[in-house]
Amino acid sequence: MSRSPSLPDRPTLELDPEMSPSERLDALRQHFARLVDVNEKLSDQIEAAQSKHASLSEDVDSLQRENETLKSAARYIATVEEVADDEVVLKQHGNNQEVLTETVPRIQEEVEAGDRVAINDSFAIQSVLSTETDSRAQAMEVDGSPDVRYEDIGGLDEQIREVREAVEQPLLAPEQFEEVGIEPPAGVLLHGPPGTGKTMLAKAVANETDATFIKMAGSELVQKFIGEGARLVRDLFELAGEREPAVIFIDEIDAIASKRTDSKTSGDAEVQRTMMQLLSEMDGFDERGEIRIIAATNRFDMLDRAILRPGRFDRLIEVPVPELEGRKRILDIHTAEMPLAEDLDLDAVADLTDGFSGAELASLTTEAGMFAIRDGRTTVEMQDFEDAHEKVSVDGEDSAGTPIAFQ
Ligand SMILES: Nc1ncnc2c1ncn2[C@@H]1O[C@H](COP(=O)(O)OP(=O)(O)OP(=O)(O)O)[C@@H](O)[C@H]1O
Missing domain, CATH: 3.40.50.300 (P-loop containing nucleotide triphosphate hydrolases)
Structure with missing residues (x-):
């Protein structure tokens, strides 16, 4: 640490009673000049101390910010929904969960509803995303x-x-x-x-x-x-x-x-x-x-x-649309966790779905499951696949916008 500069000596005024009025005046003038000089030196020192103070305050601020960030790394992105007194309502991306989180004053001043922010595991806001970082996060x-x-x-x-x-x-x-x-x-x-x-x-x-x-x-x-x-x-x-x-x-x-x-x-x-x-x-x-x-x-x-x-x-x-064998394999994969009825013949479903992509087979399976649920069952039957088949066919178009051809 640098030592603080020593203060200038305080000038003293010595007036001899023997002095003539002009000598006294001279002595007073010299004393005044020394006082002005000391005053200037002190002003310089005050100015230097003030600027040192300002730069140290900046260091403290930046260390505090660093400390806040280091306490836990930013992990997720959220959107600010509301800013209240010292609390902020956030909506997490990905799961759309809303959370209420407390914030430090610095963040409180910085955020506005609609801002996108980086948050950590405990939902503390780490930083407000700049437009650049934001589009980077959104685009990738x-x-x-x-x-x-x-x-x-x-x-x-x-x-x-x-x-x-x-x-x-x-x-x-x-x-x-x-x-x-x-x-x-x-x-x-x-x-x-x-x-x-x-x-x-x-x-x-x-x-x-x-x-x-x-x-x-x-x-x-x-x-x-x-x-x-x-x-x-x-x-x-x-x-x-x-x-x-x-x-x-x-x-x-x-x-x-x-x-x-x-x-x-x-x-x-x-x-x-x-x-x-x-x-x-x-x-x-x-x-x-x-x-x-x-x-x-x-x-x-x-x-x-x-x-x-x-x-x-x-x-x-x-990567083409699957052939019969491929469709059968995809149906097996997507029904792996599904309790299937004895009568369900996935080979027949594969036969019926010529031209279906993997994504379409996945949604056919989900639809069939929905029919079983609607019917109060936990086992999926052939009829559910037939209904799902029909539903997709009535809906008429697959995800690519081309009509699905049912045999
Ligand atoms: N060959 C496959 N095997 C199993 N599931 C598949 C297959 N193809 C597609 N799916 C199902 O469809 C979904 C979408 O597939 P994916 O995103 O890989 O397709 P893509 O070819 O990348 O499509 P796009 O060209 O539209 O981006 C998958 O999550 C999966 O459920």
Whole structure:
């Protein structure tokens, strides 16, 4: 610690009774000059002390803030619904649970209804999200341990084998590639109709390799975060770098990488910029790193071929709607926890559902369960599947907007 500067000596006035009036006046003048000098020195010292005080107060403030944050790391995102005297009502994202939480004065002054905030395990507000952090949090789904396993995916054995080879192997055994002197595929592109298990494949490989799963949807980049696409793509790769090993999953990549149109609208320019950023991130990428990239599309025909060049998405895996055997396997998976009646023949259900995607089979199973519940039963019967079948057929359209064909 620095010592405080010593105070200037206090001037004394010595007046001799023998002095003439002019000598006394001189002595008084000199004394006055010394007093002014001391006064100036003291003012300087006060000023220095004040500025030191201000800077120490800032240090204390920032240490207090750091201390608050360190007490427990921010974990979840919530939206502020109401701000009362020293309490705040929050709605958690994900589960939509509302909580009432007490806040420290600093936070109390900072937050307003509608703000998005980072909270910790005990719902204490850690910080108010800036627009930038906010869109980053909204645009990316980050899952440290996705819970999908390969055995949860039906009818895609060949695709699972290919994904394991192109994504899992380079993560788990990069040295194998080095020894053989080849680069693993840079990016893997899964293409096929909606609801066929593309996201599941990406999550399962992240699970199997203990990697963080980071998802970004191409359509959101161009519709929701207009003007932020390129930055968010950069953030995506940066985040993956911080969370290695990581699997980056870019869903609906066609939204940012479709064939160039001739029109020069600003929207197109923005999409172009986002795609260029993606290409440059991929080109500057060390393939042997602990980050793997998977993209998915339902519109393979629309894709700009530039993204399929070697070193980019150079491994294509088609994920089709399931065949009979695949449908049977998917129905088995989705009814695994369901008490089924003796008469229920899943082979017959599989037979009836030609053209159904995995997602449609999953919702058919849920519907059948709903019919059983409505009927006061806990066992699901063939009739429930037939009713569910009919209901979906009356509803008329599947998730992709195409009519479901019942045989
Ligand atoms: N092959 C499958 N095996 C088991 N369940 C499946 C399969 N495919 C889809 N499902 C069910 O459908 C849901 C949606 O699948 P998923 O999100 O993986 O499809 P997707 O191909 O990524 O779809 P989209 O192209 O619309 O993003 C899954 O959560 C699962 O319940």
